[in-house]
Amino acid sequence: MKAVGYSKSLPINDSESLLDIVLPQPIATGRDLLVKVKAIAVNPVDYKIRQRFAPDGGRYKVIGWDAVGEVVATGEAARQFKPGDLVYYAGDLNRQGANAEYQLVDERLVGSKPKSLSDAEAAALPLTTITAWEMLFEHLAIKQQSPDSARKSNEVILVVGAAGGVGSILVQIAKAITGATIIGTASRESSQAWVKKLGAHHVVDHSKPLQPQIEALRIGAVTHVASLTHTDSYFATYIELLAPFGKIAMIDDPGTPLDVMKMKFKSLSLHIEFMFARSMFQTADMDEQGRLLNRVADLIDQGHIRTTVGKNLGAINAANLRTAHAELESGKSIGKIVLEGFSEHRSRI
Numbered sequence: 197m198k199a200v201g202y203s204k205s206l207p208i209n210d211s212e213s214l215l216d217i218v219l220p221q222p223i224a225t226g227r228d229l230l231v232k233v234k235a236i237a238v239n240p241v242d243y244k245i246r247q248r249f250a251p252d253g254g255r256y257k258v259i260g261w262d263a264v265g266e267v268v269a270t271g272e273a274a275r276q277f278k279p280g281d282l283v284y285y286a287g288d289l290n291r292q293g294a295n296a297e298y299q300l301v302d303e304r305l306v307g308s309k310p311k312s313l314s315d316a317e318a319a320a321l322p323l324t325t326i327t328a329w330e331m332l333f334e335h336l337a338i339k340q341q342s343p344d345s346a347r348k349s350n351e352v353i354l355v356v357g358a359a360g361g362v363g364s365i366l367v368q369i370a371k372a373i374t375g376a377t378i379i380g381t382a383s384r385e386s387s388q389a390w391v392k393k394l395g396a397h398h399v400v401d402h403s404k405p406l407q408p409q410i411e412a413l414r415i416g417a418v419t420h421v422a423s424l425t426h427t428d429s430y431f432a433t434y435i436e437l438l439a440p441f442g443k444i445a446m447i448d449d450p451g452t453p454l455d456v457m458k459m460k461f462k463s464l465s466l467h468i469e470f471m472f473a474r475s476m477f478q479t480a481d482m483d484e485q486g487r488l489l490n491r492v493a494d495l496i497d498q499g500h501i502r503t504t505v506g507k508n509l510g511a512i513n514a515a516n517l518r519t520a521h522a523e524l525e526s527g528k529s530i531g532k533i534v535l536e537g538f539s540e541h542r543s544r545i
Contacts, residue, residue: 200513222299226271230298233265288302289472309493323361329492351374357423358380382399402426426448428454510539
């Protein structure tokens with residue numbers, strides 16, 4: 197099967213950093229599905245793994261943790277899907293990724309593809325959807341309500357980095373099924389317009405001091421923070437902004453230690469979201485990820501949530517994936533970068 201992989205951790209401008217290769221097609225056993233991959237998306241975790249983890253012994257590592265495809269075979273213990281089903285998922289960090297024509301994935305991590313979206317549109321969603329859902333409802337414990345409810349709660353959530361991949365879906369989920377007031381941050385005019393379009397009630401500029409901008413909104417104290425980038429830069433501000441017993445959930449890797457004891461006097465809490473924890477440790481509730489993906493697919497098909505595609509780079513090959521990684525590494529991408537279909541290429545074996 198065709199795939200894109202790497203054998204050495206190299207800068208993305210090196211032509212060897214990602215290569216077109218050929219690998220044996222895997223075989224489904226146990227609870228695995230064998231999925232013929234139709235479209236993928238690229239996330240920061242892709243380039244972080246590529247930069248930090250080189251495979252041993254000259255082997256090739258395949259990355260990629262967002263996929264849409266068709267189930268073509270199932271393991272003997274799989275019961276939730278059958279050949280021909282269209283699915284979407286983020287998969288498992290410990291296994292070969294989705295930058296390949298065929299991939300094995302545990303059925304408990306898989307949801308049915310939203311019917312109203314194209315393959316590429318759906319591929320933008322799984323990893324960020326799981327991350328956003330777990331942040332909102334498992335870590336921050338934001339109250340859910342029916343998407344038809346107009347009831348407002350007293351929750352005020354600040355989403356820092358709202359124009360990125362996670363922020364783009366988190367804002368929509370919060371708008372669709374919570375009564376929280378949503379403050380998104382974005383610095384450029386284009387990203388501010390994107391965040392407003394996704395449903396944030398207010399947008400502030402994170403390149404400027406946050407506290408005076410938020411106080412000027414006159415909407416009361418922030419109760420929850422979804423910190424999606426540069427947590428170390430904003431941590432002291434979060435403590436000032438948050439109401440007592442407020443919660444912070446973060447997904448990034450701060451460059452400097454956080455002084456968590458400064459949170460004590462307001463009895464604040466800090467949560468770290470890592471959406472691969474369930475698959476990495478084979479937790480008893482792994483199927484929660486499949487369930488939430490199905491829930492969000494329903495919300496999409498009902499018109500409450502839209503895809504977060506920012507750019508479609510075309511066919512799945514090494515050249516296009518190097519372009520995608522470079523753009524993500526620049527930190528300036530809006531929404532998600534997607535690719536679809538495998539083009540003809542000369543491959544290494």
